[in-house]
Amino acid sequence: MSVKIYVPQDSGALSLGAERVAKAIAAEAQKRSLEIKLVRNGSRGMFWLEPLVEVHTAQGRIAYGPVQARDVADLFEAGFLEGKPHALALGPTEQIPFLAKQERLTFARVGITDPISLDDYAAQGGWQGLKQAATLAPAAIVKEVTDSGLRGRGGAAFPTGIKWNTVLGAQAGQKYIVCNADEGDSGTFSDRMLMEGDPYCLIEGMAIAGLAVGATQGYIYVRSEYPHAFKTLNATIAKARDAGWLGPDVAGSGKAFELEARLGAGAYICGEETALLESLEGKRGVVRAKPPLPALKGLFGQPTVVNNVMTLASVPIILAKGAAFYRDYGQGRSLGTLPFQLAGNLKHAGLVEKAFGLTLRELLYDYGGGSASGRPLRAVQVGGPLGAYVPEADFDTPLDYEAFAAKGAMVGHGGVVAFDDTVDMAAQARYAMEFCAAESCGKCTPCRIGSTRGVEVIDRIIDGTERTKNVELLKSLCDTMLAGSLCAHGGMTPYPVLSALNHFPSDFGV
Amino acid sequence: MDLAALQTIINAHRALPGAMLPTLHAIQDEMGYIPEQAVSLIASALNVSRAEVHGVISFYHHFRTAPPGRRVVEVCRAESCQAKGGRALEAHVKAQLGVDWHQTTNDGAFTLEPVYCLGNCACSPSLRIGDDVHGRVSSETFDALISEARVEA
Ligand SMILES: Cc1cc2nc3c(=O)[nH]c(=O)nc-3n(C[C@H](O)[C@H](O)[C@H](O)COP(=O)(O)O)c2cc1C
Ligand code: SF4
Ligand code: FES
Numbered sequence: 001m002s003v004k005i006y007v008p009q010d011s012g013a014l015s016l017g018a019e020r021v022a023k024a025i026a027a028e029a030q031k032r033s034l035e036i037k038l039v040r041n042g043s044r045g046m047f048w049l050e051p052l053v054e055v056h057t058a059q060g061r062i063a064y065g066p067v068q069a070r071d072v073a074d075l076f077e078a079g080f081l082e083g084k085p086h087a088l089a090l091g092p093t094e095q096i097p098f099l100a101k102q103e104r105l106t107f108a109r110v111g112i113t114d115p116i117s118l119d120d121y122a123a124q125g126g127w128q129g130l131k132q133a134a135t136l137a138p139a140a141i142v143k144e145v146t147d148s149g150l151r152g153r154g155g156a157a158f159p160t161g162i163k164w165n166t167v168l169g170a171q172a173g174q175k176y177i178v179c180n181a182d183e184g185d186s187g188t189f190s191d192r193m194l195m196e197g198d199p200y201c202l203i204e205g206m207a208i209a210g211l212a213v214g215a216t217q218g219y220i221y222v223r224s225e226y227p228h229a230f231k232t233l234n235a236t237i238a239k240a241r242d243a244g245w246l247g248p249d250v251a252g253s254g255k256a257f258e259l260e261a262r263l264g265a266g267a268y269i270c271g272e273e274t275a276l277l278e279s280l281e282g283k284r285g286v287v288r289a290k291p292p293l294p295a296l297k298g299l300f301g302q303p304t305v306v307n308n309v310m311t312l313a314s315v316p317i318i319l320a321k322g323a324a325f326y327r328d329y330g331q332g333r334s335l336g337t338l339p340f341q342l343a344g345n346l347k348h349a350g351l352v353e354k355a356f357g358l359t360l361r362e363l364l365y366d367y368g369g370g371s372a373s374g375r376p377l378r379a380v381q382v383g384g385p386l387g388a389y390v391p392e393a394d395f396d397t398p399l400d401y402e403a404f405a406a407k408g409a410m411v412g413h414g415g416v417v418a419f420d421d422t423v424d425m426a427a428q429a430r431y432a433m434e435f436c437a438a439e440s441c442g443k444c445t446p447c448r449i450g451s452t453r454g455v456e457v458i459d460r461i462i463d464g465t466e467r468t469k470n471v472e473l474l475k476s477l478c479d480t481m482l483a484g485s486l487c488a489h490g491g492m493t494p495y496p497v498l499s500a501l502n503h504f505p506s507d508f509g510v
Numbered sequence: 511m512d513l514a515a516l517q518t519i520i521n522a523h524r525a526l527p528g529a530m531l532p533t534l535h536a537i538q539d540e541m542g543y544i545p546e547q548a549v550s551l552i553a554s555a556l557n558v559s560r561a562e563v564h565g566v567i568s569f570y571h572h573f574r575t576a577p578p579g580r581r582v583v584e585v586c587r588a589e590s591c592q593a594k595g596g597r598a599l600e601a602h603v604k605a606q607l608g609v610d611w612h613q614t615t616n617d618g619a620f621t622l623e624p625v626y627c628l629g630n631c632a633c634s635p636s637l638r639i640g641d642d643v644h645g646r647v648s649s650e651t652f653d654a655l656i657s658e659a660r661v662e663a
Contacts, residue, residue, distance in 0.1 A: 012633050225627070227641050262528075265534070280528050282531060283530070286569075300527065385626075419592075428589070
């Protein structure tokens with residue numbers, strides 16, 4: 001019997017040497033005439049332990065990490081194929097506290113299965129949601145999603161069922177499902193991990209969406225920074241189609257759904273849904289005025305569902321286990337779970353899927369383990385580059401869309417970027433303006449010109465040139481951007497800027 | 511410039527709905543950049559004006575209109591990497607390569623580009639050389655990576 005050894009092919013693990021580790025394990029096994037089966041899984045999301053190697057033993061999966069190629073011979077010598085002790089041994093993977101305390105619904109399979117294997121996917125509960133959907137009327141599928149309380153995970157948190165219902169009700173010869181996999185927010189990587197680690201889950205979610213609203217064509221718009229995810233999607237879309245989960249007769253429903261992955265080209269603004277549609281149509285990624293809503297006039301002018309990867313990947317379990325099961329997680333109007341992403345200066349950076357409602361402090365310390373540098377945490381940016389900087393005084397805020405909004409902050413796509421006390425918040429505010437200018441689509445003046453002015457004004461504040469006057473100028477500039485921008489790119493850049501100024505005035509010399 | 515090769519790539523993609531980006535990607539993957547001669551060929555194949563093609567190429571950071579160095583080095587400048595010493599790494603990379611953003615080293619080996627998040631934020635600071643992302647990069651590991659890449663490049 002050959003022993004199963006898992007070495008992730010998640011690009012995070014690869015960035016730390018997983019490929020060399022996999023090669024070293026294969027070579028060492030051959031040298032010792034041992035039969036092994038190397039499985040290239042996704043990542044468990046414990047990146048401080050990557051490359052994390054797991055061995056399937058009689059006691060279940062035993063983890064070792066972080067493993068470098070030079071450790072491999074030693075691991076074999078210590079008997080890691082039988083799960084024996086070693087300096088890098090971590091015990092049963094599922095019992096590592098970071099993982100054991102999570103509530104993984106969307107990420108149920110990521111890191112466990114071989115992402116390309118249809119057998120693995122089916123054996124771990126895959127396709128149950130789509131099979132269920134294939135027996136339901138479109139309106140019944142939409143109702144299940146509405147009742148689950150699922151809200152868009154891409155940032156704006158719009159109720160998914162309501163969006164789907166609008167597309168279902170629209171009359172058109174052609175409708176589309178577009179998956180927003182542009183994931184441009186710094187500090188976020190859950191979309192990438194899922195596309196690389198459990199792509200069939202996204203494919204299943206999109207097929208369900210197609211059946212629900214009567215769309216026969218889907219596109220996944222993947223950012224060009226994610227070449228591995230793009231390759232994995234292409235491989236798995238083809239396999240899913242051959243197996244009848246996509247194509248002319250989806251899961252025996254008699255209905256068609258075709259799917260294609262498309263690459264972006266390095267423009268943050270193409271994460272905004274209307275700019276994304278322009279880009280898919282082959283144009284510059286310039287934001288469209290709304291209305292009309294994409295749900296009514298979207299891709300090529302047709303009714304279109306645009307949803308984030310996490311939103312669509314949450315749908316299979318909702319259909320498989322029912323709306324009540326899903327909405328049982330979470331609190332208030334933030335129902336279900338969110339795959340949070342811990343990044344920046346944290347000891348234990350990685351993926352934490354939990355029901356809404358835990359506090360930021362719990363995430364930062366109970367999961368994140370505090371700062372990586374050992375210095376006190378000072379500011380945490382939640383929700384990407386357009387999200388506010390949260391000071392220590394607000395760390396006890398529960399992660400809930402409304403609770404964060406009440407603090408002038410946002411949960412967004414669930415990215416959490418922690419900074420220790422060496423951070424210069426004036427430099428962070430300047431960067432926010434610089435980023436806004438660099439990635440502006442150019443359609444409206446407050447964003448295009450305002451952000452460049454913002455950089456200049458912050459530079460003068462930092463220099464100490466007429467500080468009081470320039471602080472007032474910065475505030476009024478932010479007001480103009482907030483009120484006068486067509487989309488949230490210009491409209492929310494003031495959040496990181498003003499939160500930095502208001503919570504950390506001493507960094508601006510005021 | 512091999513016009514026939516360009517035309518072949520364009521023909522292979524022209525029937526796709528929204529063919530512009532897939533076409534540009536395919537050309538850049540093959541040639542390393544989008545040659546000027548491609549613009550009018552694309553324009554006539556997709557039935558749009560040349561200005562429109564230019565407009566698209568210039569809008570997207572990913573597309574380039576001149577050949578890059580043999581390897582493109584993209585250093586992440588975004589927040590998570592900043593929180594882990596990314597600004598110091600940026601400075602080190604520039605000094606070590608002797609170039610600023612968007613420039614190519616004298617020996618033609620490397621073109622340096624900024625990038626705003628590689629989705630590798632749990633392993634910050636990150637950078638990408640060609641298609642390979644590297645995480646938890648220190649000045650020392652960067653120097654090692656670059657001498658390795660210089661040999662290969
Ligand atoms: C500047 C900007 C960037 C955005 N980037 C993304 C992104 O990378 N991914 C994403 O899913 N949504 C992004 N959004 C939100 C989308 O416009 C849209 O709300 C989302 O795709 C809808 O899907 P959802 O309801 O499933 O969240 C962005 C919005 C703005 C204004
Ligand atoms: S706010 Fe900025 S990105 Fe958004 S439409 Fe206006 S110019 Fe474009
Ligand atoms: S911020 Fe650098 S990889 Fe995400």
